[in-house]
Amino acid sequence: xxxxxxxxxxxxxxxxxxxxxxxxxxxxxIRQITECPNGYIAWKRLREEHFDLxxxxxxxPEMDGLTLLQHLRQSEEERLQQLPFLMLTGHxxxxxxxxxIKAGVSDFVVKPxxxxxxxxxxxxxxxxxxxxxxS
Numbered sequence: 001x002x003x004x005x006x007x008x009x010x011x012x013x014x015x016x017x018x019x020x021x022x023x024x025x026x027x028x029x030i031r032q033i034t035e036c037p038n039g040y041i042a043w044k045r046l047r048e049e050h051f052d053l054x055x056x057x058x059x060x061p062e063m064d065g066l067t068l069l070q071h072l073r074q075s076e077e078e079r080l081q082q083l084p085f086l087m088l089t090g091h092x093x094x095x096x097x098x099x100x101i102k103a104g105v106s107d108f109v110v111k112p113x114x115x116x117x118x119x120x121x122x123x124x125x126x127x128x129x130x131x132x133x134x135s
Contacts, residue, residue, distance in 0.1 A: 007032040011057060012088060023115070052084070057087075073103060092110050
């Protein structure tokens, strides 16, 4: 797969996490990376542009990651309904995990994370996306 053609969104209110995630994505060869400091801005951008993956923090101001995920999965646009969604969280309680699974999350990454763990999750999501039948 040619990762350099992909467009990935990173939504997190912490600049350090966005920078670390950007570094992991660039190491994979991904060059089109859009960063958003909260879910509200991410939601606006997701409706305006095409993305291949979103990596999103759970706990953000304006709109949290779970609400953003729910907006995507309930969207009338199939491309948003099907968008691979990696949830970043610093506190993955059983209840939080259940809520995300019910909302349609693709996978989780628990903070703090090792860059290799994030890289593996990104690669797995992109590979799974490529195996989906085209509608």
